[in-house]
Amino acid sequence: MTLKELKIFLELSETQNILEISKKLSITQSAISQSIKSLENKLKEPLFDRIGKKLVLNERGREFKKMTINPYNQLINIQYQFLKEKIAGTIYVATSKTLGTYILPQIIFDYLSKNRNILIKKDIQNSTKIIENIKNGKIDLGLIENEVDDKDIIKVKIKEDELIIVSAQKQKELFIDELKNKKWLLREEGSGTREIFLNHIKGVFDIDIFMEYNEFEEAKTILINNPDTITCVSKEVVKKELKEKKLYEIKIKNLIFKRNMYLIYHKNKTKSELFEDFINFIFDSLKIK
Structure with missing residues (x-):
């Protein structure tokens, strides 16, 4: 059954005047009759007695009205609230x-x-x-x-992200191959950060990855406690540590690591x-x- 069928049924249960309901709902009398017939077919029994030109609720119709009037009103209220609250x-x-x-x-x-x-x-x-x-x-x-x-x-x-080389040991600006013998920590395979970094140094030197990590916090802990370790990360990740001078950015000559972020x-x-x-x-x- 549909909300429209229930609406017509409930209107007709209050007023047997089909013409009046037709004007109120702006639909034809034929459409009202078809809607009631469709509802009764779905329920497999009549809800009204046909007395002359009037439709009068019978005993089953009164029971159906009692069962549906509150759920119908709740659904209408939900519909109203849903249409009213677009940002939900x-x-x-x-x-x-x-x-x-x-x-x-x-x-x-x-x-x-x-x-x-x-x-x-x-x-x-x-x-x-x-x-x-x-x-x-x-x-x-x-x-x-x-x-x-x-x-x-x-x-x-949505944003341009800069990748930087960081270590707990402060150093001057270097060429990337001067960091060849450091203990490199890199993200796991499949990481965007790792792919961008390796693509940038391809042909310069073959990096010996000392250790892989999945979580940034894991890498930060190792870097801070082991000054001979080094990694490439998003600048966003180490803002706090750079400010507190727990980690330092190592400037690289002739290389800038950047990537775009997308929505x-x-x-x-x-x-x-x-x-x-x-x-x-x-x-x-x-x-x-």
Whole structure:
């Protein structure tokens, strides 16, 4: 049964005058009769007695009215609230590690502070998985640190990220191959940070990776406690440690490590007011025009 059928039934249960209901609901008398007939067919029994030209509720019709009037009113109220509150609902977001750990959390916190009817479910995944989940509709929005060229994906540049070489030991500006004998810590295979760094030094020297890590905090602890270790990370990751002089940036001659960060979504994604509002909030937070 439909809300429309219930509405006509409840109106007719109060007023047997089909012409009056026709004018009130702006539908034909024939449409009213068809709606009641459709409802009765679905319930497999009549709800009205046909007395002359009048439709009068019978005993089963009175019972059906008693059972449906409160749920119907609740559904109408839900519909009203849903239409009224456009900025409400749940957003599924997946981000790569740097964005998801150091940039997006504050943005989400600020957004939720202004919008209490919203739930944002965030997961940290690698870029390949995020793109896959965007394409199969499992998430609404992705934020990645890798390039993507896919006809089904809309991408918007949100930030330029600088990768830097850091160590607990302060050093002068060097050529990259002068760091060849350091104990290099690098992210695990598949990491965007690792790929960008290795591509930049390709042909300069073959790096001997002393240790791989998955979590930034793990690498920071090793770097701080072992001055002969070194790594390449996003500047966003070590802002605090650089300020506190626990770690130092090593300037590299003739090399700059940069990458773009993107917001991505499926080209066929329905842009609800909530979706648009959250995206615009991200842009405003990152000062994107």
